[in-house]
Amino acid sequence: MTERSIHLLTGAYALDALPAEECQTFVAHLAECDSCATETAELIATAARLALLTERPAPEQLRATVLRAVERTRQLAPVVTTPLAGVVDLDSRRGTRRRWVAAVGGALAAAAAIAGAVFVLGDEGDPVGDVIAAGDARTYSSELPDGGAATLYVSASEEAGVITFSDLPDPGSGQTYQMWLLDADANATPEDTFDPSASGSASVLLEGASEAFSVAITVEPDGGSSAPTSTPLATIALA
Ligand SMILES: [Zn+2]
Structure with a gap:
């Protein structure tokens, strides 16, 4: 691989699409190439956000509502605010409500048409993406002895880190991987x-x-x- 072409592997790496050998070479490159490290972090954050989006299908009811709105909405209705001065008769209030519903329906239809699909985001946010994309995130790379590579992002402003793995072998039947945070005296806190x-x-x-x-x-x-209960892989x- 030429020195020039390795800079082009950020996207494939972010999508976990690199063959093992190229992946190892690229992880080594990440440690010494700031522009690839930055670009890769942004791509991984984006991929993580997209994964969160696609993991949450829109409720069937919302989909039906939007599709109905698409069918019957020709254009965006204006949002009408009617000052409620004095007595408002029921019919005119109903009329206002109908216009408001039409406006919201139109906006939903427009959003759905632009996006081509309806995504629903939870309101807990995206802590993984936030850490990776944080302006102060520091990046560390490590290769594992039994294959696989790790990239660690640590952000002081997010008070958290994210570790991503590629080509990590199955831990074996009845076993799992576990992360640990160690202090200066090597006391381990389970993660x-x-x-x-x-x-x-x-x-x-x-x-x-952090x-x-x-x-x-x-x-x-x-x-x-x-x-x-075992020697760390x-x-x-984080010096
Ligand atoms: Zn590079």
Whole structure:
């Protein structure tokens, strides 16, 4: 691979579409190429947001409402605000409400036409994407001894980290991976357990990682452990 072409792999890496060998080369490149590191972080954040979007199908009822609005709405109705001075007879109030509903229906139809689909976002936000895209996020890369690569993002402003894995092997029957935050004396605080996808990818939110001295990954029995029971596969120092 030429030095020029490796800069073009950010998108494939962000989508976890690189073959193992190229992936390792690219992870090594990320550590020394600021522009690829920045671009990759943005692409991964975008991919994470898209994954969140597509994970939440719109309620069937909303879809039906929007489709009906699309059928009967020719153009956006004006939003009419009628001052409620004095007595308002029921018929005129109903008329106002109908116009308002028509305006909302029109806006929904326009939004649906533009998006081509209806997405519903939860209001809990996107902590993984926020950490990766944070202006102060620092990036660390590590290769794992049994294959796979890890990229760790730590943001002081988000008070959290995110670790993403590619080509991570299955942890084995009855076992799972677990993340740990270590302090300066190597005391380990348990974080989430996880299993990689069929393609070996995973991303784990690490609350409080910005205060940690290092981050470690171990293989633990299913359900996780309160203290590590095996030697870490990798320990990433946040120095
Ligand atoms: Zn580069």
